[in-house]
Amino acid sequence: MPKPMHLCGFLIAGPVVHSHAIWRNPAHETPFLSLDHYVRIARLLEQGCFDFLFFADRLAIADRYGDSHAAGLARGDQDATRMDPMPILGAMAAVTRHIGLGATRSTTYDAPYNIAREFATLDHISGGRAAWNVVTSMNDGEALNFGTVPHLGHDERYDRADEFMELAFRLWDSWDEDALVLDRAAGIYADPAKVHYVNHRGPWFQSRGPLNIPRSPQGRPVIVQAGSSGRGKAFAARWSDVIFALQPNMERMRAFKADVAGALEAAGRPPGASKVLMAIMPFIGATRAEAEAKEALHDSLADPVAGLSTLAAHANTDFSSLPMEATVKEIAASGSQGNLAALRSITPDGGMTIAEAGGVYARGVMCPRAVGTAEDVADQLIAIIDSGAADGFVVSPAFLPDTFEDFVREVVPLLQARGYLRRGYGGGQLRDLLTEGAA
Template sequence: MKSQRSRQIKLAAYVMAGPVSGHHGGWRYPSARTDILSLDYYQEIGRQLEAGLFDMLFIPDILAVPHKFRNSAASQLIHGALGALRLDPVVVLTAVATATKRLGLASTISTSYIEPFQLARSLATLDHLSAGRAAWNIVTSFQPAEAANFGQAGLPDKNQRYDRADEFLSVACKLWESWQQDAVVLDKTTPLFADPAKVRAISHKGEWFDVEGPLNVSRPPQGRPVFIQAGASDRGKDFAAKWAEVIFVTHSSITSAQAFYRDIKERVARHGRNPDDVHVLLGVVPVVGETLAIAQEKQALLDRLTSPEAGLSTLSYHLDIDLSEFPLDEVLPAIAPPGVQGHYKEVAELSQKQGLSLSEIGTRYAIGPLRDFNGTGAEVARTLKRWFDERACDGFMVQMPYLPGGIEDFTRLVVPELQTLGVFRSAYEGPTLRDQLGLSLPD
């Protein structure tokens, strides 16, 4: 294991290619930009994150406008909530690549609605064009609304989706490996563009996929993109322990975060991998100000700009349950949601500890449950360091409350404090995302 002294906080920025990222009222904040369909908006976000030495820009994605709450998409569209609008993340990240040199570029892509060849080709292209900065957030999807957009009557059960994803990743890795690193020769005189002896078919025939190969894009600079995963169920955690190099989690207490951290590191070791090669990033929504009073004023304004319905609409999507069917003035009942287990555990823990009604849960879910990370830059940095030092995480997935001002606040006020505390870099480690994360090329 690496020594405590050698550990450095990893930072990713969670930015949706749409109106909402960390706070459902963020798009209404007075200084928030509204040109979310413009090229310059995302390129400016990328430039700011790179100036703050962030490891990566992470863009989540969904493939439907959620309509679980009250069986209607109205609450999403009115409040500009989770899935009211989403641009294609790979296209957005390609644009960001042209405005940055070191920032990692992470795209969410579901294994349920794309073929391995198409995904492998797309991400190999992004890795080449960005000189080795691509990452893939692997999801299996869980919403019937998404299935309906791809001509499917329903979803396979969770185990089948993970079985398919296991084979999907195996095929994608074979495709990325179908070209040896030095296969492209570019000898104009001979001529020899690529050595046929170093490019091979994969001839994969499995339960879910038959793929001949080879890929028609040469081996990516990183060997393959960095893998990100956020599974919180038992099967999801085991899948992440097998494949992921970055794991994104949300927790409402340091105790639950520490328990997850220990569990996932043990699972990684059982898969024969080095636990230090898997970085657990905790989702936080920091509101930062030059003084505590300024941070509190920002938070109060942000909170006034959202509503419980926005949070309940998004939570209904995450849990795949229409929460409008339950009394809003009572606590969240014990349920077994078919959707994201981690989000249910997070809100159930809050509800049980604080006796929050469903309406109050909606408000908290819309504005972010962790207020420990609000305050001055020095206060936020000390709190981040405490969670990091106490092995609750290896870094943070920073969900900006409003954009792009939330990035500017964090990079100007928090990053220098983390550097002073000796837990964050003062310069990028190298040209690729694997360099920043301390990851070697895959075998």
């Protein structure tokens, strides 16, 4: 029997995603400030039987490269615009019935009560389809926007995040499943004995609780996490239902998956307790030559300076004073340790130059590609699944909605015919989709 393949659509509520060329699509405008744009994508991905979609997010304009926002704003980098995804997900919930809906929220620049309330609300109005992509935040720009200067160190952010999750889970559990009575005849709304104070006091947070929302359909949202450092993997292994990974090649995919298995065991969780979804950017054509032409056009529109601005934000380091021929080994990051390690791994001995890194980041932030006919792309995805290197994929678009349209129309039917992807949804919640087999 084929292993089930889980699919997620990757989005940012702005002009680019991993691809920095999206807003420059010569075929049509990309109305990234329009609600209709996102609603159309949600319907499309549900048509393709995706498990869920989620919005990546950050809380600042990128301004590390050259200690200025000039490069990123002029060229449209990954942080040039990011709208708040939560209102968009509410609209998506109204026009879909099955696909999961996820948003990024930071444990560093928010409060557990706010987060618990937001995702309980989304879970209720979507009928049990909410997902939270947990981030700890890593950038000086974000710290400056919230007055937290300097920002917390790498491991300290995860220490805070652990307590954040403990409290959020307790808040979601503060209403028993049967606490809501709704006895209209007797006039009893809820059973007070089944709604519990939390009375949390810890190093980072204090909260009395209980949450002012009844227990949601899933009890808590599906937890998504993308930590790729050692500490990040330990955090993900403890809390997540899904781990999103961006690894540039099969070798690193396998190594990452093995690391996750070890981290899950160390956390006392069973194998497969958290699904590992690898990022992939497909280019699909009627022929391989057509797909390669699409890829070449896309790459020609990806500005390397925009990529350097995004890279500097991810690394939380201004390396603009380094010569373009310097190598990425010379970038000292206080931000994303995993991303920089992956970038160094692409070339032998970390010999990629800064100029080359800008191009890699602009074209897709190291997102690996599947290029060819629909059959070629399906074969590549199946090979990764069959090798045990992933449980599924986070599909990252080169253009919107073009990439998703090609994938749903051409690749999804092949995956379904081969038994790797469901042909439709049952009546379950998002967590059920992530645990079911292929139909």
